[in-house]
Amino acid sequence: MEIALQAGGLPVCPGTAEKGPHILSFKVAIVGRPNVGKSTLFNALTSAEVFAADLLFATLDSTLRRLELPQCEPLVLVDTVGFVRNLPHELVAAFRSTLEEVRSASLLLHVVDSARDDQRALMVQQVNGVLEEIGAGDIPQIEVMNKIDLTDGVPRRSAGEAGGPPRVWLSARGGEGIDLLRDAVGEQFAEGVSHQRWHLPRCDGRLRAHVFRVAKVRHEHFDPDGGWQVEFDVRRRELGQLEPLLAAAATDARPAAESG
Numbered sequence: 082m083e084i085a086l087q088a089g090g091l092p093v094c095p096g097t098a099e100k101g102p103h104i105l106s107f108k109v110a111i112v113g114r115p116n117v118g119k120s121t122l123f124n125a126l127t128s129a130e131v132f133a134a135d136l137l138f139a140t141l142d143s144t145l146r147r148l149e150l151p152q153c154e155p156l157v158l159v160d161t162v163g164f165v166r167n168l169p170h171e172l173v174a175a176f177r178s179t180l181e182e183v184r185s186a187s188l189l190l191h192v193v194d195s196a197r198d199d200q201r202a203l204m205v206q207q208v209n210g211v212l213e214e215i216g217a218g219d220i221p222q223i224e225v226m227n228k229i230d231l232t233d234g235v236p237r238r239s240a241g242e243a244g245g246p247p248r249v250w251l252s253a254r255g256g257e258g259i260d261l262l263r264d265a266v267g268e269q270f271a272e273g274v275s276h277q278r279w280h281l282p283r284c285d286g287r288l289r290a291h292v293f294r295v296a297k298v299r300h301e302h303f304d305p306d307g308g309w310q311v312e313f314d315v316r317r318r319e320l321g322q323l324e325p326l327l328a329a330a331a332t333d334a335r336p337a338a339e340s341g
């Protein structure tokens with residue numbers, strides 16, 4: 082079997098070559114309906130200058146920046162195109178890149194316009210519906226209840242409704258509550274991380290994509306006989322779900338190492 086090498090020298094699983102170098106950081110994607118304040122939040126969290134405007138689809142492509150938090154290693158933050166059901170034709174290509182960024186994220190910041198009280202639940206439901214459709218329905222979320230300056234103006238954290246994701250109430254434009262969100266995100270990645278090394282007798286494209294999504298892959302190697310060796314860091318909360326999948330990939334699969 083031929084082994085492809087990408088620019089950085091990492092071998093690529095045949096048939097699953099990825100575009101560009103692997104990003105060795107956990108990815109956090111900002112998602113939500115158009116005009117809810119995603120780009121404003123992206124700018125507030127990263128001190129970047131991404132175009133934000135009171136326009137539908139002000140953002141036409143996904144944008145990535147480094148997010149530094151005191152509790153964990155640097156993360157990659159992604160701003161995305163607004164989610165709607167029937168996307169205007171000319172935005173479909175832009176949405177494709179958003180879709181890939183979202184699917185490979187470890188955490189979603191689901192931004193909601195908290196001032197639109199009457200339609201809030203329905204809008205959250207619609208965005209979650211799109212997330213399900215694109216295969217991102219099981220990625221953990223924090224709901225960001227934005228624009229509190231238009232309501233009670235009180236930044237806070239709260240538990241989600243009926244087992245839903247935790248919430249942070251803030252104003253991306255004024256900056257009130259941004260620190261609460263930084264803490265909430267940092268906590269997600271500060272919890273125990275486990276270092277894993279697995280040898281599997283063959284490469285499974287879907288499993289590999291899953292590993293890349295939930296874990297930070299440090300090395301991978303393909304044997305000429307089709308065997309796959311992968312070494313990664315994964316949050317313990319994800320490990321419970323990942324371990325059985327790896328174990329099921331082959332009867333003699335086993336973790337080669339575990340630490341941290």
Ligand SMILES: Nc1nc2c(ncn2[C@@H]2O[C@H](COP(=O)(O)OP(=O)(O)OP(=O)(O)O)[C@@H](O)[C@H]2O)c(=O)[nH]1
Binds near residue numbers: 113119141
């Ligand atoms: N009052 C208030 N307005 C805000 C806040 N955050 C964002 N906005 C405004 O909401 C509008 C949309 O903001 P964007 O950040 O461009 O929203 P977006 O979700 O990125 O929009 P798309 O890229 O079109 O999907 C702008 O006029 C912002 O100034 C906030 O906390 N309070």
Ligand SMILES: [Mg+2]
Binds near residue numbers: 139
């Ligand atoms: Mg935007």
